Amino acid sequence: MARNEHISMSVVRRLPRYYRFLYDLKENGITRISSRELSQRMGLTASQIRQDLNCFGGFGQQGYGYMVEQLYEEIGRILGMDRLSPAVMLGAGNMGRAIANHMDFEHRGIRLVGLFDDSPAVTGQVIRGMTVQPTEELDAVCAKEHPTVAILCIPKEAAPDIVDILIRHGVRGFWNFSHYDINYHYPEAVVENVHLGDSLMTLSYQLKNPDRKEA
Amino acid sequence: MARNEHISMSVVRRLPRYYRFLYDLKENGITRISSRELSQRMGLTASQIRQDLNCFGGFGQQGYGYMVEQLYEEIGRILGMDRLSPAVMLGAGNMGRAIANHMDFEHRGIRLVGLFDDSPAVTGQVIRGMTVQPTEELDAVCAKEHPTVAILCIPKEAAPDIVDILIRHGVRGFWNFSHYDINYHYPEAVVENVHLGDSLMTLSYQLKNPDRKEA
């Protein structure tokens, strides 16, 4: 029931949040909800919620609201949580290991098929039942598993060569914790940059430049 | 030379990226740059760069461009990188440990003054020269160090109690890796939420819903 040709990224970035709130509602035994009630819980306007959902079709019922379970399932499908994309992780240092251990990949649309690292101190370690392999094995694993996603937890300097290999193996999506600008070099790639340092600096800014809102 | 009363978050969120690009330019011995040249490197419009920078004052020189080093310093000052905010980290599990090890806090405006965890398996561990303390010690450390920032790497369930303690001790900024909605309960708090799962789902969406841009 796709209504709009193009969904704006503003809308897309709100979907995972809807998905989380709906999950919680579901867990709390709430079976239906109005856009107004949901808007209050989420700190949005009811209008925005209705606009957002209507990008994908009419999931609600006039005079009644939305069925929580059904809406949760719909949004999951829209986000593609029902089909897992095979992914390789490059770099199993502090950050890579934390991500690999911490992230609930299977419920985020991802299936990890390989962990790689250059350092002999790290290769051979077992993380979540997977052995970290030396990066030389990347080619072979890609040829076998055909990953479409790569998770980059490597330093900026190591990224260009690795990304080049991955692109040639058909990887199209990058979850990028490195500071290498993938899209500059490969405009066709789909990239989600995670710049934790930027986020922390933004917090610092807000703290040190108090908005005189109530002036 | 603050021009605008209110700087929009759209602008603020671009500042750390400018800061990074300017740092790299500086490192590469480039001393001056025009908005056009910078726009090409960053994938923005020159117009936007000039608009952004002019929120804070005229840092450029007509007919000439911007001095890289000077602009870098200015943006650093705007972001508050020159004054470190004392911060405590709650939760030193996988994610907390990775963040603590990985993040260059001193260059992000933050000074870590304490690491806390509930689990006896974790307390006593030394991370970056700091010993992880049991959470019971939080009160004492807050009273002594007066942190203004907290980094939350704890599960959602543990967050309400911890946040309450922190708020009472005067913590105003939260770098929040948990899924607890701090602003809902404390609208006055400054919060940067890091929802890694949301980011990964957004990547998944983009991968599975290819934009027929060139249709």
Added chain:
DNA sequence: TAGATTGTTAATCGATTAACAATC
């Protein structure tokens, strides 16, 4: 000076909010 590039105003574009008719 002439050429270049900023600072800044005006125009456009896109996202959010408001309003209300449709309808359950």
Added chain:
DNA sequence: TAGATTGTTAATCGATTAACAATC
């Protein structure tokens, strides 16, 4: 039916881009 709430169109708001006069 009457009341409630959606789906959707219109109005508003804010952010980005374009244009150009100021000026180095």
